[in-house]
Amino acid sequence: MTETSHHWQERLRREAEAELRDRLLPPWQSRVLQRFAVERDDGWYTLLNQFAPHTPQNRPDAVLVGPLGVLVVLLRDTEPDWETSRAAFVWTAELLSGASVGPDMVTEAVARTVVVVPAGSPTSGDRGEHLAIDETELDRVLGRGERLLEPADALAIAHHLDSRTLDLVPVLWNPQRIPQPRGAGQLGGRTAALFVRDLRREHREQAPERPFRDWRIFLDDAQLGAVRRHYSGPARITGAAGTGKSVLALHRLAYLARRTTGKLLFTTHVRTLPRIAEKQFWSLAPQLSRRVEFTHRHAWARDFLAERGRATEVDEQQVEDAFDAVWQDDGLAAPLRSFRSARDYWKDEVDRVIKGRGIGSLETYRSVPRKGRGQQLPADLRARVWQFYCEYERQLSERDAFDHNDVLMRALKELERRPLPRPYTAVVVDEVQDLTLIGLRLVRAISGDGPNQLLLVGDGQQQVSAGGWRLSEAGISLRGRGELLRRNYRNRAAVVARAGQLAAINRFDDLDDGPAVELRAAWPVLRGGEVVEWRGANQEEALVAALRDLDDGADAAVLTHTRSAAEHWAGALRAAGFRVRPLDKWDGREPDHVHVGTVHRAKGTEFRSVFLPDEPLLSGGYREEREALNRQRLVAMTRARDHLWIGTVD
């Protein structure tokens, strides 16, 4: 530290001491506040509660706004409970709402609660929803951490807080006479910048033309409105690919967790998605991560049944064997085959229509709508299918085996018999368009339908599994509680335009009311992008060459429809010298690997470049098969942020 900067800080400290003199603060609080005030030189703006040191219990004693975000500070002789610090956070967060920087609205994820106690007093550290430190540890919050705000952002937010309440008063900075904030490189004496990890900048350097602000700290007004809205019952978020539905859902979980007690649940049928969402949530609100459970729906049902002493495990091989035993029985399968020859079609009929809807009798099966399943099944064929299904059930029980639908069904029955002793405060269901009706009933039974308890997130154009239902069939009524997101933040305009050409017809749209928006009508926020439509004979050579042409740190994926194609490409790329990772291991980093996997595993992922090689597909040429394929292609294409490569083998 130079002599000059030392003197300058000492002058600031004295000024702060003088400004605070009349307050009769305990000496240790006075020391802390003087230190805060001195930090103005490093871009921190302090607002002091006008009642301090007699601050009401549930309010902060001070709020600081600076490069590392907004600190909701409680200066207390002993560490308060989380209820108290949570109330102080919410009070500050309500003041923050409406703060904006340009068109971007500031989210409460910019804020964290810090409890400061006198030197040597015991603290719980950062194990809870607030960080507790003693007065000697202030560097932990003022000098270390991820840089979240640019100097001008911090000043704008400090101004906003000052203008929203008389309870907070600026200390050592005058909102009327604004000192010009210094740039990051010119920060004062101890240059916090030295040990602040500027992740946002690193991020931007990797993608220089992405002008976005950090999704954790800034949302658009439609997104933030939905995060904060009170819903008197179940609600849904819909919007085309890449419009920030999952981001919104995570913010909402954090928002609700801050204002309630108890556990919250994020669930979906996609096996890999909970892990991805959990990581994102951690980066959004690490202090709250213990409050939210991220669980694949089948895993939830399985664990729940085990807890209730009714363990139900699925042995996939036994299930396949049971089905094949019936499929190979000509007497039962031949009538079905002569209508539709594909085994998977009938597997879907059993899994998604009969068992997926919990149909218990031929009478019900005769009258059930078979949404998205193609041609009508004549009545006599339905009777044959029913016989087929009954034999499948018999085969399962002969093997003492259960399939995935059995697990969901048993969990549902068990919940109906004895509900959860401590219900979740809120449940978010992502990729809702691919649930079965039983799956939907189960989440409704888990969540209940009280205010803010159930949020359904999905997009009918991205449905990749067969079947459909109406929400009312699961006893869910939205009554207009729906949000529609329109701005696509992920894909550049060229990618949106190409994916928008697909006839990915939304057959699902029965999230009963509210309009759906197709990708072609979404607003891509980013211009540019590149789509290469390759056509030729040697696809492998062409794809490998195109992958090699990418810059270092390729951040690329090869997506396929079938598992066998994924295995083929993983082998081919390894042989060509690439580092390959299976798609279900994606964690948003590892840009030096090429990820390979099926589109079913691609939910929740995104890459700078995506390659869609041509692959032979078994198809009977049915309309609903083509539509399903197009929806899968739409999912695959919209995983690409900047570049898309589409192969066609002549």
Ligand SMILES: Nc1ncnc2c1ncn2[C@@H]1O[C@H](COP(=O)(O)OP(=O)(O)OP(=O)(O)O)[C@@H](O)[C@H]1O
């Ligand atoms: N307001 C925002 N500002 C900056 N980036 C955003 C914003 N909203 C979303 N994003 C980014 O856009 C991308 C897509 O968001 P997200 O995955 O939530 O969309 P989605 O609608 O769930 O997509 P899909 O349905 O295709 O899975 C992510 O990289 C996310 O971080």
